Amino acid sequence: MPARILSIDVGGTGLKAAVLNRDGELVSDHLRVLTPKPCPPDLLVKTVKLLVAPFKTYDCVAMGFPGVVRDGRIITAPNLGTDLYAGFALAAKMAKALGKPVRIANDADVQGFAVVKGEGLEMVATLGTGFGTSLFRDGELMPHLEIAHMLANKDKTFDQFIGEKERKKQGNKGWNKRVEKVLPFLYTLVHYDRLYISGGNAKHLTFKLPKNTKIVPNISGIKGGAGLWRQETWK
Known part of the structure; x- marks a missing residue:
């Protein structure tokens, strides 16, 4: 289990990020920017990279995405543009941009990890x-x-x-x-x-x-x- 996780929440309105410890508690400031409109995949990667630039120390990246995700690839993106994102290897692109391993899941799935008993x-x-x-x-x-x-x-x-x-x-x-x-x-x-x-x-x-x-x-x-x-x- 990594010690420090950079967690990113991708929304149709805003992009949010913070660094967490193993228990899911924030160990950094919570940063937010508006989601660009339109927001094609390459612009999303660029915007996220700029958003998280202040975070200098983390071991890996977790991302919640508003759509269906499988094997790190986007299948649907109803609020960002499925035609643009379908098949896009977002996990691999983010890993290349940030230099850290990346795991991506649907945003509601990620929320669940924090709240279920x-x-x-x-x-x-x-x-x-x-x-x-x-x-x-x-x-x-x-x-x-x-x-x-x-x-x-x-x-x-x-x-x-x-x-x-x-x-x-x-x-x-x-x-x-x-x-x-x-x-x-x-x-x-x-x-x-x-x-x-x-x-x-x-x-x-x-x-x-x-x-x-x-x-x-x-x-x-x-x-x-x-x-x-x-x-x-x-x-």
Whole structure:
């Protein structure tokens, strides 16, 4: 297990980074810049390199990315441009740019490493530019479920139905009604024991949450990077 992990949280709105110890606690300042718009892959790599330049000492890199990731390559990037990112070897490109080994996972998966208790079936839902989920069984990350791209209502996917654009369009009151409508679907889908809600828009929730559901800090998206490196192997 590396002693110091540079953890990077890639979002559709902002890019955040900090250095962690083995326990996932920050041992550096927490830095943030806006995500460029548009943000093609090469510009993302360049922007991240500039963001983390102040961090001089770390052993490895963990990155949470808003899309489906496999073997260090991007499969989907709904809020950054799937056409641009599909097949892009982001882990290898970041490793070359930073000179350190890099592990990348979906951003909700990374959040989960920071918040799950490791008991039973636990689910994480992120409310931000889009909508993300991850699922853990007894602390082990399960295969990624890209619920964000499934239809939530008529012709709108979950990303479109409760994402940031729709929150601004509907206002917080209307958006809360939509999120409240969506949450029971998650339970019906997996029958989780606990649900953790995070992401930049979690702070806008106003309705009474279902039982076994709690809001967790958005900084979990960075802290979970240590969990990514606790895995013996990673693809």
